[in-house]
Amino acid sequence: MMTYPLFKLLIRHAPLLILAMAWEAASRLHLVSPLALPPLTDVARAWFELVQSGELLSNGLSSLYRAGAGLALAIMAGGALGIFMASSRPVNAMLGPLVELFYPMPKSALIPVTVLWLGFGDGSKILLIFLGCMLPVTIGAYNGARGSDRHLIWSARSMGARRLRMVWDVVVPSALPELLNGVRTALALSFILLVSSELIVARQGFGYLIGYLGANGSYEAMFAVVLTVAFTGFLADRVYQAVVARVLRWRE
Amino acid sequence: MSAPAQIIVEDVRHHYRPAVGREVLALENVSLQVREREFLALLGPSGCGKSTLLYLIGGFLPIETGKVLVDGRPVAGPGPDRGIVFQNFALFPWKTVRKNVLYGLERQAMRREEREARAQAFIDLVGLTGFEESYPSQLSGGMKQRTAIARTLAFDPHMLLMDEPFGALDAQTRSLMQGELLAIWEKTRKTVIFVTHDVHEAVYLAGRVAVMSARPGRIKTIVDTRFDKADPEVRRTKAFVDKVDEVWNLVRDEAVKALEKRP
Numbered sequence: 001m002m003t004y005p006l007f008k009l010l011i012r013h014a015p016l017l018i019l020a021m022a023w024e025a026a027s028r029l030h031l032v033s034p035l036a037l038p039p040l041t042d043v044a045r046a047w048f049e050l051v052q053s054g055e056l057l058s059n060g061l062s063s064l065y066r067a068g069a070g071l072a073l074a075i076m077a078g079g080a081l082g083i084f085m086a087s088s089r090p091v092n093a094m095l096g097p098l099v100e101l102f103y104p105m106p107k108s109a110l111i112p113v114t115v116l117w118l119g120f121g122d123g124s125k126i127l128l129i130f131l132g133c134m135l136p137v138t139i140g141a142y143n144g145a146r147g148s149d150r151h152l153i154w155s156a157r158s159m160g161a162r163r164l165r166m167v168w169d170v171v172v173p174s175a176l177p178e179l180l181n182g183v184r185t186a187l188a189l190s191f192i193l194l195v196s197s198e199l200i201v202a203r204q205g206f207g208y209l210i211g212y213l214g215a216n217g218s219y220e221a222m223f224a225v226v227l228t229v230a231f232t233g234f235l236a237d238r239v240y241q242a243v244v245a246r247v248l249r250w251r252e
Numbered sequence: 253m254s255a256p257a258q259i260i261v262e263d264v265r266h267h268y269r270p271a272v273g274r275e276v277l278a279l280e281n282v283s284l285q286v287r288e289r290e291f292l293a294l295l296g297p298s299g300c301g302k303s304t305l306l307y308l309i310g311g312f313l314p315i316e317t318g319k320v321l322v323d324g325r326p327v328a329g330p331g332p333d334r335g336i337v338f339q340n341f342a343l344f345p346w347k348t349v350r351k352n353v354l355y356g357l358e359r360q361a362m363r364r365e366e367r368e369a370r371a372q373a374f375i376d377l378v379g380l381t382g383f384e385e386s387y388p389s390q391l392s393g394g395m396k397q398r399t400a401i402a403r404t405l406a407f408d409p410h411m412l413l414m415d416e417p418f419g420a421l422d423a424q425t426r427s428l429m430q431g432e433l434l435a436i437w438e439k440t441r442k443t444v445i446f447v448t449h450d451v452h453e454a455v456y457l458a459g460r461v462a463v464m465s466a467r468p469g470r471i472k473t474i475v476d477t478r479f480d481k482a483d484p485e486v487r488r489t490k491a492f493v494d495k496v497d498e499v500w501n502l503v504r505d506e507a508v509k510a511l512e513k514r515p
Contacts, residue, residue, distance in 0.1 A: 151342035154312045157330040159407055160359035169355075173346045250346040250387045 038220045047224035055209065056228065063198065063205040064232075066122055067190045070129025074186055078134040079179055082141025086148075086175070087167055099138055107132030107189075111197045125197050125205070132193045133186035140182020144175030177251070180244050187240055191233045206232075256324070257285035258411065258443050259309060264318030266304055278304045280468035282318070286411075291437055291444045293458035293477075295451065295503060297510035301469030302447045303415050309445065310336050310413050323410070332356065335409030339416040341396040343388040349375065349399050350384040356407030374402040377436070394425035398432075405436070411443035418453065430457060434481050451500045456487060463502045466510035475499055 010017075020040055026032050027039040034042075050056040085092045085099075110131060114124040148171050156166045198207025206229050213222040261284040268278040278301040286292050294302040307313045308320055311330040320327045322334065330336075335356075343352050353371040362370075375384055378398035388396055397417060404412060417433075418426040430453060437444060448454050454461045455477045465472045477495055479486050486492055 149340075149342065151338045151340060152344060154307075154310070154330060154336065155338070155342045155344075156355070157312075158310060158332065158334060158336045158409075159356035159403075160332040165359075170344070173344070176346075251389060 035219065038223060042220045043223045043227065046218070046220035047228070050221055050224055056225070059205050059209045059225075060228070060232070062122070063194055063207070066125040066205065067129060067194045069122075070126040070194075071133055071186060071190045073126070073130045074133035074190075075137055075183055077130070078137030078182070078186075079141045079175075081134070082138040082143075082179065082182075083145045083167065083171055083175055085138070086142050086145030087171060099135060099142075103135045103139065107193060108196050111200055114197075115201050120201050120203060125194060125202070128197050129190045129193050133190050136185040136189065137179060137182040140185075141175050141179040144178030145171050147178070148174035177248055180247070184237070184240060184244075187236060188233070191229070191236075195229060258288040258290075258323060259284075259286040259445070260319070260321040261285070261305070261309065262319040262321075264305070264308060264315065264320060266301070266308060266313070266316055268301075268304065277468040279308075280470055282469065282471055284462060284471055286443060286445060288443055289441045290460065291446065291458045293454035293461045294445060294447045294464060295454040295461050295499070296449065296464030296469065297466055297503065297507040298449055299467050299510055300464045300506065301467060302449075302464050305464075305469065306413050306415055306445060306447050310334055332359065332407055333410045335404035335407065335412050337397070337400050337404050337412065337414045337417045339419045341388070341393075341400045341420075343396055343399055343403070345388050348385050348387055349380060349391070352388070352399055353403045353406050356403060360407065371402075371406055374406040375399075377405070378402045378432070392425075393421050394429060397421065397429060401433070401436070405440065409442070411445070414444060414446045416447050416449070419448070419450075426453075433457065438482075451503055452487075452496055455492065455496050455499055456481070461499055463499065464506070466506045472506065473502060475502070 023037065024040045027034050027037050047056070081095070085095055107128065110128055111124075114128045114131075118124040118127055152170050152174065153166060156170045157163075161169055194205070195207040195210070198205035199211045200207075202208040206225060210222055210225045210229075213219075213225065261282055264279055264282045265277070266279040267275045269275045282301075282305060284305075294305060296302045304313065308315055309322065309327065311327045311334070315327065344355065347355065350371060353374055354367060357367040357370060372384075375381060378401055380395060380398055380402065383391065383395065388399065391399065397420075401417070418429050421429060434457060444458075446454070446457055456479075459476070459478050461475045461477050463472045463475065464470065475495075475498065477499070479489075479492055479495075483489075
Protein backbone atom coordinates (compact mmCIF):
# COMPACT_ATOMS: atom_id res chain seq x y z
CA MET A 1 0.00 0.00 0.00
CA MET A 2 2.83 2.41 0.77
CA THR A 3 4.81 1.69 -2.38
CA TYR A 4 2.23 3.03 -4.79
CA PRO A 5 2.10 6.69 -3.59
CA LEU A 6 5.86 6.59 -3.11
CA PHE A 7 6.25 5.46 -6.71
CA LYS A 8 3.96 8.24 -7.89
CA LEU A 9 5.98 10.77 -5.93
CA LEU A 10 9.15 9.45 -7.55
CA ILE A 11 7.66 9.72 -11.06
CA ARG A 12 6.47 13.26 -10.43
CA HIS A 13 9.90 14.38 -9.34
CA ALA A 14 11.80 12.32 -11.93
CA PRO A 15 12.79 15.38 -14.02
CA LEU A 16 14.32 16.99 -10.94
CA LEU A 17 16.21 13.82 -10.04
CA ILE A 18 17.55 13.45 -13.57
CA LEU A 19 18.65 17.07 -13.55
CA ALA A 20 20.42 16.59 -10.21
CA MET A 21 22.20 13.48 -11.47
CA ALA A 22 23.22 15.21 -14.70
CA TRP A 23 24.59 18.11 -12.66
CA GLU A 24 26.63 15.80 -10.45
CA ALA A 25 27.95 13.80 -13.43
CA ALA A 26 28.82 16.85 -15.55
CA SER A 27 30.92 18.26 -12.74
CA ARG A 28 32.54 14.97 -11.60
CA LEU A 29 33.44 13.97 -15.15
CA HIS A 30 34.86 17.45 -15.84
CA LEU A 31 32.42 18.06 -18.70
CA VAL A 32 32.20 21.51 -17.17
CA SER A 33 34.72 23.07 -14.83
CA PRO A 34 33.93 22.27 -11.17
CA LEU A 35 34.72 25.92 -10.50
CA ALA A 36 31.84 27.05 -12.71
CA LEU A 37 29.52 24.29 -11.50
CA PRO A 38 30.64 22.53 -8.31
CA PRO A 39 29.28 18.97 -7.88
CA LEU A 40 25.84 18.88 -6.27
CA THR A 41 27.07 16.72 -3.40
CA ASP A 42 29.66 19.39 -2.52
CA VAL A 43 26.94 22.01 -2.70
CA ALA A 44 24.85 19.89 -0.33
CA ARG A 45 27.77 19.61 2.10
CA ALA A 46 28.25 23.37 1.98
CA TRP A 47 24.52 23.80 2.62
CA PHE A 48 24.73 21.73 5.81
CA GLU A 49 27.70 23.77 6.97
CA LEU A 50 25.77 27.01 6.35
CA VAL A 51 22.85 25.63 8.33
CA GLN A 52 25.10 24.48 11.21
CA SER A 53 26.87 27.82 11.44
CA GLY A 54 23.47 29.52 11.61
CA GLU A 55 24.36 31.82 8.73
CA LEU A 56 21.65 30.54 6.43
CA LEU A 57 18.95 30.89 9.07
CA SER A 58 19.88 34.40 10.23
CA ASN A 59 20.23 35.74 6.69
CA GLY A 60 17.13 33.86 5.56
CA LEU A 61 15.02 35.24 8.38
CA SER A 62 16.11 38.76 7.65
CA SER A 63 15.21 38.28 3.95
CA LEU A 64 11.84 36.74 4.77
CA TYR A 65 11.09 39.59 7.14
CA ARG A 66 11.80 42.17 4.41
CA ALA A 67 9.81 40.33 1.75
CA GLY A 68 6.96 39.61 4.14
CA ALA A 69 6.70 43.19 5.42
CA GLY A 70 6.96 44.74 1.94
CA LEU A 71 4.45 42.32 0.51
CA ALA A 72 1.98 42.76 3.37
CA LEU A 73 2.07 46.54 2.96
CA ALA A 74 1.73 46.18 -0.82
CA ILE A 75 -1.31 43.90 -0.52
CA MET A 76 -3.08 46.20 1.93
CA ALA A 77 -2.33 49.46 0.13
CA GLY A 78 -2.64 47.99 -3.38
CA GLY A 79 -5.91 46.19 -2.64
CA ALA A 80 -7.45 49.25 -1.03
CA LEU A 81 -6.26 51.52 -3.83
CA GLY A 82 -7.64 49.25 -6.57
CA ILE A 83 -11.04 48.94 -4.91
CA PHE A 84 -11.13 52.67 -4.16
CA MET A 85 -10.34 53.44 -7.82
CA ALA A 86 -13.05 51.08 -9.02
CA SER A 87 -15.66 52.57 -6.67
CA SER A 88 -15.06 56.25 -7.37
CA ARG A 89 -14.88 57.85 -10.77
CA PRO A 90 -12.94 60.98 -9.66
CA VAL A 91 -10.38 58.86 -7.78
CA ASN A 92 -9.96 56.71 -10.87
CA ALA A 93 -9.56 59.75 -13.11
CA MET A 94 -6.87 61.09 -10.82
CA LEU A 95 -4.89 57.95 -10.01
CA GLY A 96 -5.52 55.80 -13.10
CA PRO A 97 -2.94 57.55 -15.31
CA LEU A 98 -0.33 57.40 -12.51
CA VAL A 99 -0.84 53.67 -12.10
CA GLU A 100 -0.52 53.15 -15.85
CA LEU A 101 2.64 55.25 -15.92
CA PHE A 102 4.41 53.44 -13.09
CA TYR A 103 3.23 49.89 -13.79
CA PRO A 104 5.66 49.03 -16.62
CA MET A 105 8.63 50.75 -14.98
CA PRO A 106 11.33 48.26 -13.86
CA LYS A 107 11.28 48.67 -10.10
CA SER A 108 14.91 47.53 -9.70
CA ALA A 109 15.81 50.98 -11.02
CA LEU A 110 14.56 52.27 -7.67
CA ILE A 111 17.15 50.35 -5.65
CA PRO A 112 19.59 53.30 -5.42
CA VAL A 113 16.70 55.66 -4.73
CA THR A 114 15.36 53.66 -1.81
CA VAL A 115 18.88 53.31 -0.41
CA LEU A 116 19.35 57.08 -0.71
CA TRP A 117 16.12 57.60 1.23
CA LEU A 118 16.29 54.87 3.85
CA GLY A 119 19.89 53.61 3.96
CA PHE A 120 21.36 50.12 3.84
CA GLY A 121 19.05 48.37 6.29
CA ASP A 122 15.63 46.75 6.19
CA GLY A 123 13.77 49.98 5.43
CA SER A 124 15.05 50.44 1.89
CA LYS A 125 14.28 46.80 0.95
CA ILE A 126 10.81 46.92 2.44
CA LEU A 127 10.08 50.17 0.62
CA LEU A 128 11.36 48.76 -2.67
CA ILE A 129 9.30 45.57 -2.37
CA PHE A 130 6.29 47.61 -1.32
CA LEU A 131 6.61 49.90 -4.35
CA GLY A 132 7.30 47.05 -6.76
CA CYS A 133 4.54 44.74 -5.54
CA MET A 134 1.76 47.24 -5.00
CA LEU A 135 0.68 47.88 -8.58
CA PRO A 136 0.05 44.27 -9.66
CA VAL A 137 -2.26 43.98 -6.64
CA THR A 138 -3.88 47.35 -7.42
CA ILE A 139 -4.59 46.34 -11.01
CA GLY A 140 -5.97 42.94 -9.98
CA ALA A 141 -8.19 44.52 -7.34
CA TYR A 142 -9.34 47.23 -9.74
CA ASN A 143 -10.27 44.82 -12.54
CA GLY A 144 -11.96 42.46 -10.13
CA ALA A 145 -13.93 45.23 -8.44
CA ARG A 146 -14.96 46.71 -11.78
CA GLY A 147 -16.44 43.34 -12.72
CA SER A 148 -18.80 43.32 -9.71
CA ASP A 149 -22.29 42.27 -10.78
CA ARG A 150 -24.60 45.28 -10.40
CA HIS A 151 -27.44 42.97 -9.39
CA LEU A 152 -25.37 41.84 -6.39
CA ILE A 153 -24.71 45.46 -5.46
CA TRP A 154 -28.41 46.27 -5.77
CA SER A 155 -29.36 43.20 -3.74
CA ALA A 156 -27.12 44.24 -0.87
CA ARG A 157 -28.39 47.82 -0.99
CA SER A 158 -32.03 46.71 -1.04
CA MET A 159 -31.38 44.54 2.01
CA GLY A 160 -30.32 47.61 3.94
CA ALA A 161 -26.54 47.71 3.39
CA ARG A 162 -25.19 51.23 3.24
CA ARG A 163 -22.56 52.13 0.67
CA LEU A 164 -19.43 51.33 2.67
CA ARG A 165 -20.97 48.12 4.01
CA MET A 166 -21.92 47.14 0.45
CA VAL A 167 -18.36 47.76 -0.82
CA TRP A 168 -16.98 45.51 1.92
CA ASP A 169 -19.65 42.80 1.48
CA VAL A 170 -19.95 42.76 -2.32
CA VAL A 171 -17.19 44.64 -4.14
CA VAL A 172 -14.30 43.23 -2.08
CA PRO A 173 -15.31 39.56 -2.43
CA SER A 174 -16.08 40.15 -6.14
CA ALA A 175 -12.58 41.54 -6.57
CA LEU A 176 -10.94 38.73 -4.61
CA PRO A 177 -10.19 36.18 -7.36
CA GLU A 178 -8.38 38.73 -9.53
CA LEU A 179 -6.85 40.48 -6.55
CA LEU A 180 -5.36 37.18 -5.38
CA ASN A 181 -4.00 36.59 -8.88
CA GLY A 182 -2.26 39.94 -8.62
CA VAL A 183 -0.85 38.92 -5.25
CA ARG A 184 0.68 35.81 -6.85
CA THR A 185 2.49 37.99 -9.37
CA ALA A 186 3.55 40.26 -6.52
CA LEU A 187 4.87 37.29 -4.56
CA ALA A 188 7.20 36.31 -7.40
CA LEU A 189 8.23 39.94 -7.89
CA SER A 190 9.02 40.33 -4.19
CA PHE A 191 11.65 37.58 -4.39
CA ILE A 192 13.24 39.12 -7.46
CA LEU A 193 13.40 42.57 -5.89
CA LEU A 194 14.55 41.21 -2.55
CA VAL A 195 17.53 39.29 -3.89
CA SER A 196 18.59 41.94 -6.39
CA SER A 197 18.48 44.73 -3.83
CA GLU A 198 20.36 42.64 -1.28
CA LEU A 199 22.96 41.76 -3.89
CA ILE A 200 23.63 45.41 -4.53
CA VAL A 201 23.51 47.01 -1.09
CA ALA A 202 23.00 45.04 2.09
CA ARG A 203 24.81 43.60 5.10
CA GLN A 204 22.38 40.73 5.54
CA GLY A 205 20.00 38.51 3.63
CA PHE A 206 20.03 35.82 0.96
CA GLY A 207 21.21 38.21 -1.74
CA TYR A 208 24.00 39.55 0.44
CA LEU A 209 25.10 36.01 1.28
CA ILE A 210 25.16 35.00 -2.40
CA GLY A 211 27.23 38.06 -3.31
CA TYR A 212 29.59 37.66 -0.34
CA LEU A 213 30.23 33.94 -0.90
CA GLY A 214 30.72 34.48 -4.64
CA ALA A 215 33.22 37.28 -4.07
CA ASN A 216 35.21 35.03 -1.69
CA GLY A 217 35.30 32.11 -4.12
CA SER A 218 33.10 29.84 -1.93
CA TYR A 219 31.16 28.68 -4.95
CA GLU A 220 29.74 25.52 -3.33
CA ALA A 221 28.21 27.64 -0.60
CA MET A 222 27.07 30.26 -3.10
CA PHE A 223 25.19 27.61 -5.09
CA ALA A 224 23.72 26.28 -1.86
CA VAL A 225 22.18 29.69 -1.13
CA VAL A 226 20.95 30.12 -4.72
CA LEU A 227 19.19 26.75 -4.50
CA THR A 228 17.73 27.69 -1.12
CA VAL A 229 16.27 30.89 -2.57
CA ALA A 230 14.84 28.98 -5.54
CA PHE A 231 13.27 26.39 -3.27
CA THR A 232 11.89 29.01 -0.86
CA GLY A 233 10.25 30.85 -3.76
CA PHE A 234 8.77 27.63 -5.08
CA LEU A 235 7.47 26.65 -1.66
CA ALA A 236 5.97 30.11 -1.06
CA ASP A 237 4.07 29.89 -4.35
CA ARG A 238 2.77 26.39 -3.55
CA VAL A 239 1.61 27.38 -0.08
CA TYR A 240 0.02 30.51 -1.51
CA GLN A 241 -1.93 28.54 -4.11
CA ALA A 242 -3.19 26.15 -1.44
CA VAL A 243 -4.37 29.10 0.65
CA VAL A 244 -6.11 30.69 -2.36
CA ALA A 245 -7.87 27.42 -3.22
CA ARG A 246 -9.21 27.37 0.33
CA VAL A 247 -10.28 31.04 0.32
CA LEU A 248 -12.04 30.69 -3.04
CA ARG A 249 -13.62 27.31 -2.33
CA TRP A 250 -17.08 28.81 -3.04
CA ARG A 251 -16.28 28.73 -6.74
CA GLU A 252 -17.09 25.54 -8.68
CA MET B 253 -63.55 54.99 -0.21
CA SER B 254 -60.34 53.13 -0.92
CA ALA B 255 -56.89 53.76 0.54
CA PRO B 256 -54.38 55.54 -1.71
CA ALA B 257 -52.22 53.22 -3.77
CA GLN B 258 -49.04 51.91 -2.17
CA ILE B 259 -46.95 52.51 -5.26
CA ILE B 260 -47.65 55.52 -7.47
CA VAL B 261 -45.77 56.12 -10.71
CA GLU B 262 -46.63 59.41 -12.41
CA ASP B 263 -45.49 60.64 -15.82
CA VAL B 264 -42.14 58.95 -15.64
CA ARG B 265 -39.75 59.28 -18.56
CA HIS B 266 -36.42 57.53 -18.60
CA HIS B 267 -33.51 57.35 -21.01
CA TYR B 268 -31.28 54.37 -21.39
CA ARG B 269 -27.66 55.46 -21.82
CA PRO B 270 -25.40 52.76 -23.17
CA ALA B 271 -21.64 53.06 -22.59
CA VAL B 272 -21.22 53.57 -26.33
CA GLY B 273 -23.80 54.87 -28.81
CA ARG B 274 -26.80 57.14 -28.61
CA GLU B 275 -29.17 57.33 -25.67
CA VAL B 276 -32.56 55.72 -26.15
CA LEU B 277 -35.91 56.75 -24.69
CA ALA B 278 -36.82 53.68 -22.64
CA LEU B 279 -39.96 54.87 -20.86
CA GLU B 280 -42.32 57.60 -22.02
CA ASN B 281 -44.89 59.14 -19.67
CA VAL B 282 -45.57 56.01 -17.68
CA SER B 283 -48.21 56.22 -14.97
CA LEU B 284 -49.23 53.30 -12.80
CA GLN B 285 -50.77 52.67 -9.41
CA VAL B 286 -50.32 49.51 -7.41
CA ARG B 287 -52.54 48.82 -4.42
CA GLU B 288 -51.39 47.30 -1.17
CA ARG B 289 -51.37 43.45 -1.18
CA GLU B 290 -51.98 43.38 -4.91
CA PHE B 291 -50.17 41.03 -7.31
CA LEU B 292 -49.53 43.02 -10.49
CA ALA B 293 -47.71 41.73 -13.55
CA LEU B 294 -45.80 44.04 -15.88
CA LEU B 295 -46.00 42.39 -19.27
CA GLY B 296 -44.38 43.43 -22.53
CA PRO B 297 -41.99 42.51 -25.31
CA SER B 298 -38.26 42.47 -24.58
CA GLY B 299 -36.72 45.92 -24.54
CA CYS B 300 -39.98 47.67 -23.64
CA GLY B 301 -38.53 49.06 -20.43
CA LYS B 302 -40.49 46.93 -17.99
CA SER B 303 -37.37 46.07 -15.99
CA THR B 304 -36.32 49.72 -16.08
CA LEU B 305 -39.67 50.68 -14.55
CA LEU B 306 -39.14 48.07 -11.83
CA TYR B 307 -35.61 49.37 -11.11
CA LEU B 308 -36.98 52.92 -10.80
CA ILE B 309 -39.48 51.74 -8.20
CA GLY B 310 -36.67 49.81 -6.50
CA GLY B 311 -34.61 53.01 -6.32
CA PHE B 312 -31.71 51.49 -8.26
CA LEU B 313 -31.85 54.05 -11.08
CA PRO B 314 -32.18 57.81 -10.72
CA ILE B 315 -35.57 59.29 -11.57
CA GLU B 316 -35.20 61.80 -14.41
CA THR B 317 -38.70 63.15 -14.96
CA GLY B 318 -41.93 62.35 -13.16
CA LYS B 319 -42.64 60.98 -9.73
CA VAL B 320 -42.35 57.60 -8.05
CA LEU B 321 -43.98 57.38 -4.63
CA VAL B 322 -43.88 54.37 -2.34
CA ASP B 323 -46.09 54.52 0.76
CA GLY B 324 -46.58 58.21 0.05
CA ARG B 325 -42.85 59.07 0.00
CA PRO B 326 -40.75 59.76 -3.09
CA VAL B 327 -38.23 57.02 -3.82
CA ALA B 328 -34.67 58.16 -3.10
CA GLY B 329 -32.73 54.91 -3.30
CA PRO B 330 -33.06 51.23 -2.48
CA GLY B 331 -34.44 50.16 0.87
CA PRO B 332 -35.51 47.07 2.78
CA ASP B 333 -39.20 47.97 2.35
CA ARG B 334 -38.85 46.82 -1.28
CA GLY B 335 -37.38 43.35 -1.68
CA ILE B 336 -36.05 42.44 -5.12
CA VAL B 337 -35.66 39.10 -6.92
CA PHE B 338 -33.67 39.00 -10.16
CA GLN B 339 -33.73 36.63 -13.10
CA ASN B 340 -30.05 35.76 -12.56
CA PHE B 341 -30.76 35.08 -8.84
CA ALA B 342 -28.06 37.54 -7.67
CA LEU B 343 -27.04 35.30 -4.78
CA PHE B 344 -23.73 36.09 -3.12
CA PRO B 345 -21.65 33.25 -4.57
CA TRP B 346 -19.19 33.36 -1.65
CA LYS B 347 -21.93 32.81 0.90
CA THR B 348 -23.74 29.57 1.69
CA VAL B 349 -27.54 29.33 1.38
CA ARG B 350 -27.87 30.05 5.10
CA LYS B 351 -25.54 33.07 4.99
CA ASN B 352 -27.33 34.44 1.93
CA VAL B 353 -30.70 34.25 3.69
CA LEU B 354 -29.17 35.75 6.85
CA TYR B 355 -27.74 38.76 5.03
CA GLY B 356 -30.81 40.98 5.13
CA LEU B 357 -31.53 39.97 8.73
CA GLU B 358 -28.02 40.95 9.81
CA ARG B 359 -28.71 44.48 8.59
CA GLN B 360 -31.54 44.76 11.12
CA ALA B 361 -31.42 44.99 14.89
CA MET B 362 -32.32 41.42 15.73
CA ARG B 363 -30.95 38.93 18.24
CA ARG B 364 -28.71 36.24 16.83
CA GLU B 365 -30.95 33.31 17.80
CA GLU B 366 -33.94 35.08 16.33
CA ARG B 367 -32.07 35.72 13.05
CA GLU B 368 -30.98 32.10 12.78
CA ALA B 369 -34.47 30.81 13.53
CA ARG B 370 -36.05 33.13 11.01
CA ALA B 371 -33.53 32.21 8.29
CA GLN B 372 -34.16 28.52 8.95
CA ALA B 373 -37.93 29.05 8.78
CA PHE B 374 -37.67 30.60 5.32
CA ILE B 375 -35.20 27.99 4.08
CA ASP B 376 -37.74 25.38 5.19
CA LEU B 377 -40.59 27.34 3.57
CA VAL B 378 -38.98 27.18 0.12
CA GLY B 379 -38.05 23.53 0.56
CA LEU B 380 -34.28 23.83 0.89
CA THR B 381 -33.92 22.06 4.22
CA GLY B 382 -30.63 20.16 4.16
CA PHE B 383 -28.94 22.56 1.75
CA GLU B 384 -28.17 25.28 4.30
CA GLU B 385 -24.41 24.89 3.98
CA SER B 386 -24.31 24.57 0.16
CA TYR B 387 -22.80 27.30 -1.97
CA PRO B 388 -24.90 28.67 -4.88
CA SER B 389 -22.53 27.04 -7.40
CA GLN B 390 -23.62 23.68 -6.02
CA LEU B 391 -27.35 24.31 -6.58
CA SER B 392 -29.66 23.89 -9.58
CA GLY B 393 -31.33 26.94 -11.13
CA GLY B 394 -34.60 26.27 -9.34
CA MET B 395 -32.86 25.89 -5.99
CA LYS B 396 -30.93 29.13 -6.55
CA GLN B 397 -34.16 31.01 -7.19
CA ARG B 398 -35.79 29.44 -4.10
CA THR B 399 -32.81 30.68 -2.09
CA ALA B 400 -33.19 34.16 -3.59
CA ILE B 401 -36.91 34.20 -2.74
CA ALA B 402 -36.22 32.97 0.81
CA ARG B 403 -33.54 35.64 1.21
CA THR B 404 -35.95 38.38 0.15
CA LEU B 405 -38.93 37.12 2.16
CA ALA B 406 -36.79 36.65 5.28
CA PHE B 407 -36.19 40.34 5.91
CA ASP B 408 -39.90 40.96 5.54
CA PRO B 409 -40.17 43.72 2.91
CA HIS B 410 -43.59 45.33 2.40
CA MET B 411 -43.44 44.57 -1.29
CA LEU B 412 -41.70 42.21 -3.68
CA LEU B 413 -40.23 43.45 -6.94
CA MET B 414 -39.64 40.44 -9.18
CA ASP B 415 -37.66 40.84 -12.40
CA GLU B 416 -38.46 37.86 -14.63
CA PRO B 417 -37.60 35.61 -11.70
CA PHE B 418 -38.42 32.36 -13.50
CA GLY B 419 -37.00 33.35 -16.89
CA ALA B 420 -33.81 31.33 -16.46
CA LEU B 421 -35.55 28.12 -15.37
CA ASP B 422 -36.60 25.10 -17.44
CA ALA B 423 -40.33 24.67 -18.19
CA GLN B 424 -41.12 22.14 -15.44
CA THR B 425 -39.24 24.00 -12.71
CA ARG B 426 -40.81 27.25 -13.85
CA SER B 427 -44.33 25.80 -13.60
CA LEU B 428 -43.62 24.39 -10.13
CA MET B 429 -42.15 27.67 -8.94
CA GLN B 430 -45.17 29.59 -10.18
CA GLY B 431 -47.42 27.40 -8.04
CA GLU B 432 -45.14 27.83 -5.05
CA LEU B 433 -44.97 31.58 -5.46
CA LEU B 434 -48.77 31.78 -5.49
CA ALA B 435 -48.93 29.65 -2.34
CA ILE B 436 -46.38 31.90 -0.63
CA TRP B 437 -48.25 35.01 -1.77
CA GLU B 438 -51.53 33.61 -0.38
CA LYS B 439 -49.76 33.11 2.96
CA THR B 440 -47.86 36.39 3.19
CA ARG B 441 -50.05 38.70 1.07
CA LYS B 442 -47.30 41.11 0.13
CA THR B 443 -47.63 43.60 -2.68
CA VAL B 444 -45.94 42.07 -5.72
CA ILE B 445 -44.82 43.61 -9.01
CA PHE B 446 -43.84 40.78 -11.30
CA VAL B 447 -42.06 41.56 -14.57
CA THR B 448 -42.42 38.95 -17.31
CA HIS B 449 -42.76 38.54 -21.05
CA ASP B 450 -44.69 35.28 -20.61
CA VAL B 451 -48.43 35.93 -21.12
CA HIS B 452 -49.51 32.67 -19.53
CA GLU B 453 -47.37 33.30 -16.46
CA ALA B 454 -48.72 36.86 -16.08
CA VAL B 455 -52.37 35.81 -16.33
CA TYR B 456 -51.89 32.86 -13.99
CA LEU B 457 -50.01 34.70 -11.25
CA ALA B 458 -51.35 38.25 -11.23
CA GLY B 459 -54.63 39.86 -10.28
CA ARG B 460 -53.98 42.61 -12.81
CA VAL B 461 -51.74 42.61 -15.83
CA ALA B 462 -50.30 45.90 -17.06
CA VAL B 463 -49.47 45.47 -20.75
CA MET B 464 -46.62 47.65 -21.93
CA SER B 465 -46.02 48.92 -25.44
CA ALA B 466 -42.85 48.42 -27.45
CA ARG B 467 -40.06 51.00 -26.98
CA PRO B 468 -40.48 53.67 -25.84
CA GLY B 469 -42.39 51.86 -23.10
CA ARG B 470 -45.84 53.00 -22.04
CA ILE B 471 -48.63 51.30 -20.15
CA LYS B 472 -50.97 50.28 -22.96
CA THR B 473 -53.80 48.75 -20.93
CA ILE B 474 -54.42 47.09 -17.63
CA VAL B 475 -56.34 43.82 -17.73
CA ASP B 476 -58.15 42.27 -14.78
CA THR B 477 -56.99 38.67 -14.40
CA ARG B 478 -58.52 37.53 -11.14
CA PHE B 479 -59.28 33.81 -11.03
CA ASP B 480 -59.63 31.23 -8.32
CA LYS B 481 -55.91 30.46 -8.21
CA ALA B 482 -56.46 27.81 -5.52
CA ASP B 483 -58.19 25.63 -8.13
CA PRO B 484 -55.45 23.37 -9.54
CA GLU B 485 -57.39 23.07 -12.82
CA VAL B 486 -57.89 26.81 -13.30
CA ARG B 487 -55.41 26.94 -16.17
CA ARG B 488 -57.64 24.58 -18.20
CA THR B 489 -60.90 26.52 -17.77
CA LYS B 490 -62.35 28.35 -20.75
CA ALA B 491 -62.38 31.67 -18.93
CA PHE B 492 -58.65 31.38 -18.25
CA VAL B 493 -57.77 30.31 -21.79
CA ASP B 494 -59.87 33.17 -23.22
CA LYS B 495 -58.12 35.64 -20.93
CA VAL B 496 -54.71 34.43 -22.06
CA ASP B 497 -55.87 34.91 -25.68
CA GLU B 498 -57.14 38.41 -24.96
CA VAL B 499 -53.87 39.48 -23.35
CA TRP B 500 -51.81 37.71 -25.98
CA ASN B 501 -53.57 39.71 -28.71
CA LEU B 502 -52.67 42.93 -26.91
CA VAL B 503 -49.03 41.91 -26.56
CA ARG B 504 -48.64 40.50 -30.05
CA ASP B 505 -48.96 43.86 -31.81
CA GLU B 506 -46.28 45.24 -29.52
CA ALA B 507 -44.00 42.26 -30.00
CA VAL B 508 -44.26 42.71 -33.76
CA LYS B 509 -43.46 46.42 -33.41
CA ALA B 510 -40.50 45.60 -31.19
CA LEU B 511 -39.14 43.19 -33.79
CA GLU B 512 -39.49 45.77 -36.56
CA LYS B 513 -37.70 48.42 -34.50
CA ARG B 514 -34.77 46.19 -33.74
CA PRO B 515 -31.64 47.55 -35.44
